[in-house]
Amino acid sequence: MYVDSVQDEADFHIYKHAKPGDLVVTQDMGLASLLVKKGVHVLSPRGTIITDEQMDTILYNRYVSAKLRREGTFLKGPKAFSKEDKKKFQQSLQKILSNHEGIH
Numbered sequence: 552m553y554v555d556s557v558q559d560e561a562d563f564h565i566y567k568h569a570k571p572g573d574l575v576v577t578q579d580m581g582l583a584s585l586l587v588k589k590g591v592h593v594l595s596p597r598g599t600i601i602t603d604e605q606m607d608t609i610l611y612n613r614y615v616s617a618k619l620r621r622e623g624t625f626l627k628g629p630k631a632f633s634k635e636d637k638k639k640f641q642q643s644l645q646k647i648l649s650n651h652e653g654i655h
Contacts, residue, residue: 574647580609592647597632598639600647 554560562582569575571590577583583593584606593601601609616626 572651580606580613584610592651594640594643594647596640597636598641598643600643 552564554564562579565575565577565582566585566589569586569589569591572592574592574594575582575586576594576596577586578596580601583595583601586593587601587603587606595601619626
């Protein structure tokens with residue numbers, strides 16, 4: 552699927568077409584916050600299952616980090632992607648898919 556190169560156009564497309572029960576893998580927490588409200592399963596690339604209950608904290612931390620960057624405080628970027636991250640992603644994906652199929 553190709554979308555216009557306008558900022559956030561891909562996010563809008565994903566949001567518009569996602570249905571309850573779908574699975575989206577994203578590290579964009581703004582998009583994640585919209586999707587969980589629609590009943591979409593959201594998984595981070597590092598294997599964290601994002602829930603609606605976490606969104607206030609996640610978005611607040613994102614806001615604080617952006618504010619610090621605007622003020623000139625440069626925070627460290629994310630740590631390198633590890634084997635543990637891959638394993639956690641695989642386990643979380645399997646959990647979501649198993650729950651979807653009724654396998655626990």
